Amino acid sequence: MASKSVATFISRPSPTPAQPRGLPVEGPRAVLPLSFDDEVAIGRFDDMETFARLWAHAITDGALKLEAPLEKHLESPVGCTLLIGDDRFPAQRLKILDDTRTVVELLPSPALLTCIARHAKEHHAGRPVHQPSGIARKSERFETALDVQFTDVPHLAERYAADISHGGMFVACTPQPELHRHLPLRMTLPTGDKLEVPVVVVHRITTGPAPGVGVQFVGSNEPLLHAIESLLAKYELRRPRVLVIDDEAIWRSTITKVLEPMGVDVVTAKDGREGLNTLTDLLFELDLVVLDLHMPYIDGRGLLERVRRHGNETGLRLFLFSAASPDELRALGEESLANAIFSKLDPIDSLVQRLALELGRPAPSLR
Numbered sequence: 307m308a309s310k311s312v313a314t315f316i317s318r319p320s321p322t323p324a325q326p327r328g329l330p331v332e333g334p335r336a337v338l339p340l341s342f343d344d345e346v347a348i349g350r351f352d353d354m355e356t357f358a359r360l361w362a363h364a365i366t367d368g369a370l371k372l373e374a375p376l377e378k379h380l381e382s383p384v385g386c387t388l389l390i391g392d393d394r395f396p397a398q399r400l401k402i403l404d405d406t407r408t409v410v411e412l413l414p415s416p417a418l419l420t421c422i423a424r425h426a427k428e429h430h431a432g433r434p435v436h437q438p439s440g441i442a443r444k445s446e447r448f449e450t451a452l453d454v455q456f457t458d459v460p461h462l463a464e465r466y467a468a469d470i471s472h473g474g475m476f477v478a479c480t481p482q483p484e485l486h487r488h489l490p491l492r493m494t495l496p497t498g499d500k501l502e503v504p505v506v507v508v509h510r511i512t513t514g515p516a517p518g519v520g521v522q523f524v525g526s527n528e529p530l531l532h533a534i535e536s537l538l539a540k541y542e543l544r545r546p547r548v549l550v551i552d553d554e555a556i557w558r559s560t561i562t563k564v565l566e567p568m569g570v571d572v573v574t575a576k577d578g579r580e581g582l583n584t585l586t587d588l589l590f591e592l593d594l595v596v597l598d599l600h601m602p603y604i605d606g607r608g609l610l611e612r613v614r615r616h617g618n619e620t621g622l623r624l625f626l627f628s629a630a631s632p633d634e635l636r637a638l639g640e641e642s643l644a645n646a647i648f649s650k651l652d653p654i655d656s657l658v659q660r661l662a663l664e665l666g667r668p669a670p671s672l673r
Contacts, residue, residue, distance in 0.1 A: 346385040349412075353391045358425045361414070362589040386412060395421070424466065426621055427451035429590035431496070432541035434666025435469040445471040446666070448541040453494040457502070459483055467493070472534060474505065474522040482519045485510050491521065495533055503530045546665040547571045549588065551581030551597040551609070557627070557650070561596060564658050568667040578604030582612065592622060594664060596657075599628035599638070610643040623664060627657060 351357040386397035395418040414422075428451040435447040452467040454477055462479040469476045483489060484507065491505045504527075509520030523530065548570055550561045558574045565572050573588065575581035578601040585595065599606035606626055613619050626638060629650040639647050648657040662669035 346387060348387050348389065350389040351391070354393075354421065354425050357388070357390050358422055358590065361422055362586045388414075388418065390421075393421070423621060424451060426590050426619075427466075427468070430593065430621075432544035433546065433593055436664055436666075445473055446538075446542075447471040447476075448538060450475075450537075450541075452496070455492045456483060457490045457492055459489065468516065468518065470534070470537070472538065474508070474520060476509075476518055476520050478516060478518040480517050482510050482512055482517060483507050488524065489521075495537065499533065501527075501530055501533060503527055545569055545571050546593040546667070547573065547588070547591055548661075548665070549573045549575065549581065549584060549592050549595045551575045551578065551584075551595065551601070551606075552627070553577050553598060553601045557598070560654070561627075561657075564654075564670060565661065567670055568662060568665070570665060570667065577602040578606070578609050582609055585609075585613070589619070589622070594623045594625065594661070596625045596627050596661075599626060599630045599634070607638065607643075610638075614643045625657070625660070 388395045388397055396415050397412055397418070427449065431448070431450045433449040435449050447469045448471070450467055450470050452470065452475075453465070454467045454475075455465055456462060456477075456479075462481065462483075465477065465479050467475045468478045477491075487507045489505055489507070490502055492500060492502045494500050504524040505521035506524050507519045508522045511517050511519070546569075548565055550558050550572060551574075552558050552561075553576055555576070558576070562572045562574065573584060573592075575584045578597075580603075581595075581597060581601075582604055585592070597606050597609060604612075606628065610624060610626070613622065613624065623645045624643070626635070626644040626647045627650060628635060628647075632649070635647050635649060638644065646660055648660075659669050661667075
């Protein structure tokens with residue numbers, strides 16, 4: 307017979323200015339009904355949005371903390387299953403951390419992390435897709451996460467449209483249909499409307515972190531063209547959002563003054579701790595983070611480590627902008643935790659040009 311208890315997720319809100327530094331802050335809590343079937347813990351969330359917001363606050367140490375006054379004695383660790391909406395995900399473990407308060411640690415499974423990454427893509431829908439220099443761009447492409455299905459190839463995994471343009475899209479899928487193959491593609495739009503359109507495979511990626519195929523729309527299809535036009539018009543109106551983390555006010559102000567005229571929303575943080583709190587609060591809304599290396603409380607390296615390795619957040623673009631020595635910056639570049647590294651000792655032009663390219667905005671003149 308299943309026993310029931312209540313678990314509370316502990317979040318990490320930013321400290322208020324009135325509080326002394328270093329004191330823990332009591333923040334808002336989300337109650338999770340937690341039941342037990344034999345030795346397996348079962349938790350339920352209404353939807354992925356609720357779970358993902360809580361998971362973002364676990365990015366500091368890679369695990370969700372629960373404070374659960376449980377009636378049932380648990381051996382550590384125990385099995386755990388999360389029910390999120392209509393989906394079921396096994397967790398890697400539920401581990402007791404504190405026998406007095408029964409604080410437990412929940413590590414999500416790879417399948418759940420993949421689902422969180424998909425959720426992040428949906429929030430970032432409408433971000434311009436960066437293409438390497440030298441590639442001719444027939445039309446502007448935008449990141450998205452539309453549900454799609456090749457109706458003639460029913461057993462593909464990871465089927466969703468990763469980016470879209472007026473003429474076609476890239477479909478993340480494993481394995482990949484053959485090059486030049488003509489296929490019907492069923493697409494679910496953000497409105498919930500479903501369209502079936504003929505496509506041809508024009509590009510195929512079989513290895514690397516993002517395997518899939520590029521497809522081109524075939525023939526004239528008025529409902530499709532109208533739907534694509536409406537979707538891209540909405541994407542083009544979306545303003546990118548950038549977080550700037552730097553303990554020097556002059557650099558926060560300089561980058562803000564460059565980005566805002568480009569139609570970019572800028573959020574700033576004055577040290578690593580405030581930056582991490584802001585990042586976790588806005589994780590699924592940010593397009594890019596610019597951060598310094600040497601900062602109070604948490605330095606840039608520590609923040610990169612927590613986001614990339616502990617939080618398993620690989621989609622968010624992180625730019626390091628620092629006055630550290632060339633050797634230190636070179637060593638950080640070899641670790642590949644940041645997407646790009648810029649020195650404050652160099653002219654700011656290179657950073658501005660790269661930001662404009664990544665955010666799909668025209669670069670301003672700095673002269």
